[in-house]
Amino acid sequence: MTSNILRIATRKSPLALWQAEYVKARLQDIHPELEVELVAMSTRGDKILDAPLAKVGGKGLFVKELERCLLDGEADIAVHSMKDVPMEFPEGLGLSVICEREDPRDAFVSNSFASLNDLPNGAVVGTSSLRRQCQLMKSRPDLEIRWLRGNVQTRLSKLDDGQYDAIILATAGLLRLEMKDRIAERISPEKSLPAGGQGAVGIECRVDDEKTIELIKALHHEATATRVLAERAMNRRLEGGCQVPIACYAELQEDQIWLRGLVGSPDGKTMLRHEVRGNSSDAEALGIEVAEALLAQGAQAILDDVYDAE
Numbered sequence: 001m002t003s004n005i006l007r008i009a010t011r012k013s014p015l016a017l018w019q020a021e022y023v024k025a026r027l028q029d030i031h032p033e034l035e036v037e038l039v040a041m042s043t044r045g046d047k048i049l050d051a052p053l054a055k056v057g058g059k060g061l062f063v064k065e066l067e068r069c070l071l072d073g074e075a076d077i078a079v080h081s082m083k084d085v086p087m088e089f090p091e092g093l094g095l096s097v098i099c100e101r102e103d104p105r106d107a108f109v110s111n112s113f114a115s116l117n118d119l120p121n122g123a124v125v126g127t128s129s130l131r132r133q134c135q136l137m138k139s140r141p142d143l144e145i146r147w148l149r150g151n152v153q154t155r156l157s158k159l160d161d162g163q164y165d166a167i168i169l170a171t172a173g174l175l176r177l178e179m180k181d182r183i184a185e186r187i188s189p190e191k192s193l194p195a196g197g198q199g200a201v202g203i204e205c206r207v208d209d210e211k212t213i214e215l216i217k218a219l220h221h222e223a224t225a226t227r228v229l230a231e232r233a234m235n236r237r238l239e240g241g242c243q244v245p246i247a248c249y250a251e252l253q254e255d256q257i258w259l260r261g262l263v264g265s266p267d268g269k270t271m272l273r274h275e276v277r278g279n280s281s282d283a284e285a286l287g288i289e290v291a292e293a294l295l296a297q298g299a300q301a302i303l304d305d306v307y308d309a310e
C-alpha cells in the first residue's frame with residue numbers, strides 16, 4: 001500500500017462485489033480513518049460461459065487478472081471465494097487472511113420440489129460442477145444433469161425459465177446475496193461433500209506489503225483457516241480445484257479435526273472416499289494423508305479421464 005487508500009481488486013459479479021463490499025465494510029469498521037476503493041473487473045472465467053470449466057483451461061480463471069492487478073500495483077488486496085483460488089500463488093503474492101466461513105453446504109434450489117428426495121425419476125438438474133454431478137449421479141442415477149453456467153443470478157433465471165427442475169448452488173452465495181428464500185434444502189455433507197474452501201472468503205496481497213497485512217489481519221478467522229488449510233492441502237496433493245470431481249470438507253471439534261475427502265467419476269459410478277481424524281495442528285499433513293489414500297485407491301486414473309475428456 002503506497003497511499004492512504006486501500007484498493008480492493010474484485011470481479012464484477014454481484015457475489016464477488018458483495019464479498020469485496022463486506023471486506024471493505026469490516027475494514028472501515030476497524031479503521032474508521034481508512035479509505036477503501038473497489039477496483040472491479042471482468043475475468044476470463046466470467047467471459048467464457050458456455051463450456052465446462054474443466055475444459056477451458058480450468059484453474060485460476062477467475063483469479064489471474066486480479067493477481068495481475070496486485071502485481072502491477074493497481075490494487076492492494078484481492079478478495080476471492082476460497083473455492084476458486086488455485087493452490088499455488090505467483091511469486092510475490094500470498095493469501096494473508098481467511099475470513100470466517102459461511103455455511104459450506106450445497107443448496108438444492110427448485111420452484112417445484114422441496115428436496116432432492118422429492119425429485120421424480122428422470123428430473124433435469126442443472127450444475128456445472130463435476131463434483132456436484134458425480135455425487136448427484138451416485139445417489140440418483142436416474143437424474144439428467146445438464147450444464148449450467150453463469151453467475152448466481154443467471155443460473156437462477158435459467159431455472160425460473162423452466163429449463164431445469166432444480167439446480168444446485170452454494171448455500172453461501174445465496175445467503176450473501178440475500179436469497180435465502182431460494183434455498184429449498186441445504187444438502188448435508190453426507191450427500192454432497194462440499195468443495196475445498198466453499199463458503200470461505202480469502203484475501204490475497206503482496207507478501208512484502210506489511211502495511212496492508214497489518215490493516216487486514218483482524219479479519220482473519222483461525223478456525224476457518226485451519227479447516228481450509230486441511231482441505232487445500234488435500235486438493236494440492238491431488239492437483240485439483242473446483243473444476244474437477246474432488247470434494248473435501250474439514251470440521252473442527254475443539255482441537256480435533258475431521259477431514260473427509262472424495263474423488264469420483266462424473267457419472268457417479270466410481271467414488272473413492274477417505275476420512276481421517278487428528279490434531280488440528282496437523283491440518284496440512286492430514287490433508288495430504290487423505291489425498292494419498294485416495295491416490296492409493298486409484299484417484300489419478302479418474303482425474304486423468306476428466307482432463308482427457310473431449
Ligand SMILES: NCc1[nH]cc(CCC(=O)O)c1CC(=O)O
Pocket residue numbers: 081082083084168169170171172173197198199200201242
Ligand atoms: N464456482 C463459483 C463460485 N465460487 C464461490 C461460490 C459460492 C460462494 C462460496 O463458496 O464462498 C460460487 C457459486 C456456486 O458454487 O454456487
